[in-house]
Amino acid sequence: MSARLAKILIAYHQLWLLLALLLGIVSLPLASRLKLDWRVEQMFPAGDPLVASYARLQERFGGNQIVLAVYRDPQLWDATGAGLTRLEEISGKLAAVDGVNSVLSLAELHAILEKLRGPIQLLGFGGQRKPPLLDEDDELAQAMLHVFEGYTHRPDSQYTSIACMLAADPARQAPAGTAMSGVDAQAGSPNLETTLAALHSVMNELPRPASDGFITGEPVLVSEGFRMVNRDGWRLGVVSSILVSLVLLVCFRSLRWTLIPLVIVHWSLIATRAVLVLLGLDLTMISSTLTAIVTVIGVATSIHLLLKFQQGRRRGSTRAEALEDSFSQLIAPITWACITDAVGFLSLTSAAVGPIRDFGLMMAVGSMMVLVAIVLLVPGLALLGRWDTDPHTPQLDLLVRLWLRRLLEFCLARRRLGLFLLFGLTLFGGVGSLLMHVETDYTKNFSSNSPLVLGYEVIERELGGGGVWDIMLPVPETLGDEYFAQVVELERLLRDLQVADGRRTLSLSKVLSFADAELASRQGPFLAAIPFSARLQGMRAAMPDFSRILLTETPDSHGKQWLRIMLRSHERVGAQAKSDLVEAVQTSVSEFTSRPAWRALFASTPPLAEVAGYHVMLGKLVASILSDQWKCFLLATLGILIVMTLATRSLKLALIAIVPNALPVLLVLGTMGWLGLPINMGAAMIAAVSLGLSVDSSIHYLLHYRRALVGQPRPLKALVSAQENVGLAVLLSTAALVAGFISLATSEFIPTVVFGTLASLTMLGGLLGNLVVLPLLIAPNVARRSASD
Numbered sequence: 001m002s003a004r005l006a007k008i009l010i011a012y013h014q015l016w017l018l019l020a021l022l023l024g025i026v027s028l029p030l031a032s033r034l035k036l037d038w039r040v041e042q043m044f045p046a047g048d049p050l051v052a053s054y055a056r057l058q059e060r061f062g063g064n065q066i067v068l069a070v071y072r073d074p075q076l077w078d079a080t081g082a083g084l085t086r087l088e089e090i091s092g093k094l095a096a097v098d099g100v101n102s103v104l105s106l107a108e109l110h111a112i113l114e115k116l117r118g119p120i121q122l123l124g125f126g127g128q129r130k131p132p133l134l135d136e137d138d139e140l141a142q143a144m145l146h147v148f149e150g151y152t153h154r155p156d157s158q159y160t161s162i163a164c165m166l167a168a169d170p171a172r173q174a175p176a177g178t179a180m181s182g183v184d185a186q187a188g189s190p191n192l193e194t195t196l197a198a199l200h201s202v203m204n205e206l207p208r209p210a211s212d213g214f215i216t217g218e219p220v221l222v223s224e225g226f227r228m229v230n231r232d233g234w235r236l237g238v239v240s241s242i243l244v245s246l247v248l249l250v251c252f253r254s255l256r257w258t259l260i261p262l263v264i265v266h267w268s269l270i271a272t273r274a275v276l277v278l279l280g281l282d283l284t285m286i287s288s289t290l291t292a293i294v295t296v297i298g299v300a301t302s303i304h305l306l307l308k309f310q311q312g313r314r315r316g317s318t319r320a321e322a323l324e325d326s327f328s329q330l331i332a333p334i335t336w337a338c339i340t341d342a343v344g345f346l347s348l349t350s351a352a353v354g355p356i357r358d359f360g361l362m363m364a365v366g367s368m369m370v371l372v373a374i375v376l377l378v379p380g381l382a383l384l385g386r387w388d389t390d391p392h393t394p395q396l397d398l399l400v401r402l403w404l405r406r407l408l409e410f411c412l413a414r415r416r417l418g419l420f421l422l423f424g425l426t427l428f429g430g431v432g433s434l435l436m437h438v439e440t441d442y443t444k445n446f447s448s449n450s451p452l453v454l455g456y457e458v459i460e461r462e463l464g465g466g467g468v469w470d471i472m473l474p475v476p477e478t479l480g481d482e483y484f485a486q487v488v489e490l491e492r493l494l495r496d497l498q499v500a501d502g503r504r505t506l507s508l509s510k511v512l513s514f515a516d517a518e519l520a521s522r523q524g525p526f527l528a529a530i531p532f533s534a535r536l537q538g539m540r541a542a543m544p545d546f547s548r549i550l551l552t553e554t555p556d557s558h559g560k561q562w563l564r565i566m567l568r569s570h571e572r573v574g575a576q577a578k579s580d581l582v583e584a585v586q587t588s589v590s591e592f593t594s595r596p597a598w599r600a601l602f603a604s605t606p607p608l609a610e611v612a613g614y615h616v617m618l619g620k621l622v623a624s625i626l627s628d629q630w631k632c633f634l635l636a637t638l639g640i641l642i643v644m645t646l647a648t649r650s651l652k653l654a655l656i657a658i659v660p661n662a663l664p665v666l667l668v669l670g671t672m673g674w675l676g677l678p679i680n681m682g683a684a685m686i687a688a689v690s691l692g693l694s695v696d697s698s699i700h701y702l703l704h705y706r707r708a709l710v711g712q713p714r715p716l717k718a719l720v721s722a723q724e725n726v727g728l729a730v731l732l733s734t735a736a737l738v739a740g741f742i743s744l745a746t747s748e749f750i751p752t753v754v755f756g757t758l759a760s761l762t763m764l765g766g767l768l769g770n771l772v773v774l775p776l777l778i779a780p781n782v783a784r785r786s787a788s789d
Helices: 002-011 013-031 049-061 082-095 106-122 139-148 192-204 218-252 255-278 287-314 319-350 354-382 394-413 415-433 451-462 481-496 514-521 525-529 532-542 544-550 575-592 614-623 625-648 651-675 686-709 715-746 750-788
Strands: 035-037 066-072 100-104 159-166 173-175 211-216 467-475 499-501 504-506 510-512 561-569 610-612
Touching: 002 013, 002 319, 002 354, 013 255, 013 354, 049 467, 049 544, 049 561, 049 610, 049 614, 066 082, 066 192, 066 218, 066 451, 082 100, 082 106, 082 159, 082 192, 100 544, 106 139, 139 514, 159 192, 159 451, 192 211, 192 218, 211 218, 211 451, 218 255, 218 287, 218 451, 218 614, 218 715, 255 287, 255 354, 287 319, 287 354, 287 686, 287 715, 287 750, 319 354, 319 625, 319 686, 354 625, 394 415, 394 715, 394 750, 415 651, 415 750, 467 481, 467 575, 467 614, 481 510, 481 514, 481 561, 481 575, 499 575, 504 575, 514 532, 514 544, 514 561, 532 544, 544 561, 561 575, 575 610, 575 614, 610 614, 625 651, 625 686, 651 686, 651 750, 686 715, 686 750, 715 750
Parallel strands: none
Antiparallel strands: 035 173, 066 159, 066 211, 100 159, 467 561, 467 610, 499 504, 510 561
């Protein structure tokens, strides 16, 4: 069947080339419509409870994204009030940015206290006094200052923070590989990226002597990650294409056979993007590797055809004859190789992390598009005109074949030692992989000297940490002192929570709600004397933005009102400590709201309280990575084993093929475990992806070995033939793979760098596995056949 298919491909090569051209023209406009999905909630499975809580937080409080604008002012606490006046100016500029619902800072608090002091001074009380926040004798001001301490300021610090509450941004999508437009087409308002750019602009143009301005927070981190992905997509594609082209040009000295793989790659990319659009999929945070990986798959597959074509030409065959013979012998291995690639990638669709699932499906489509491209394009392009010389590597071919034969002889002569080392390496990798842990610090996805990370260090050091999250509590039909007293009691319990983080303890650095402000307002003699309902209405009128983001004024879609407790915690802490703190808060809230005293405030059974926010979502996102790693790896192993069994028609050979390709993955991950290196999103994909890619070489090796066994009285000769003939293609295709993956190391997004680096290491390990371990494992079968002969 392979021979018949090869004849058809060569006989009608012009027709297939024309068909490929037409498909490319049709796919191009579709491919341009592929979008990059910027929504963090899309990283989770549909129906995930955290996503549902996130949506409810947004619905109830008008957008739940908080950006912290931070700067340093040496005159912040100056007795003249110059620092507070400057803060008021900066806060006003931030509030005026389109896309910002409201801001919360000392400036707003200062303005409110000035208003409250006005009537008192008008009546002749108090005389000339310092600004309220700077007046140590103003009990109300000092009480309010204490409420916001750790959120907007610290008494011993020149840094101050302005919390910017962003408007809801329901559809953050942009064409992949292009900059975001200024206005959200669906919402009719500025999108998140435009709003963040405007906030950046304000903080970069601070009035003197204010300085060191920056913005930070989970929305900034996520947006920066997507921005890097968007920029990396095109750049990494160019870098990987250049590196792979150099490898081909240096090795084969043929312009035609340097261009053919690149045409295959870019046709496959256009077709893949078009299929993704038809499937309704979008690019995600880790999709910048799409171009680079399709490049290495396309080029590595083309190299096997190229070398076989070169051998045919050296034997004196015409170009058409050599190409027909190449397809006849390699169409089956190439097909099975692309299928194993797709199976390895499809295993990622079992992951809980959305970007990893989407990446797996995208790359599976890309792998199969490479197969279609090779079938349609290679015959026509290889036989198109006579404008270039044939590929030739006579000296390289001879030297490599000699080296590969000597390597095989060396390994077979020391087979027992090799198997002992194989067992030791497996044990080393297996034990080390049990020591792996997850990186939950999202800032570690960026370079340590990037402005974003440096800003986070200031937040962690000066303002209580960059983790911002929330608790939503139901409000009873009648709001009174009893309810606020219960909220204050819950806050006290939350402030006392502590979890272990190595040799230190981790706790919430700030707990803030409307109840705290209401309690502090009683320090003012006039406010303390008025009834609760009047004081509540007065606070809502004096602090409308603050009240709106912490206490809903109107019922939600279920007729309930809600109170929000804003939490602050350190972001750059251990993974287990961060998870333990979130769990401790959830447990405390659940137990407290189950108490009879709490339930007695409500006429009927109250809705459940909820813990929500970016901090909680991102913590769960990275925490699921480790379990995803092994689940995807096991599924990939099982799927590839089935495909290999079908390809080789031998379960034994399929099992043998898994070992040399799984071992490098186990060694890389095990080494990371022994060295204490954490697993991030990039490392989470490496096991399944590397197994799928490196096993391609095993398919070519084993199928050549089985072919050589036909009518072969000496099986050892078949093994030597496989080692010599497939070995060169394996070496060169691995060089192309490594060159493509190394290009990912130029990314600014650390998970992409980690993925590229680890993939390169596992590919090199797979090379040794296929040229050393695979022959060692086949050798007993060879020995038995030889003995029987």
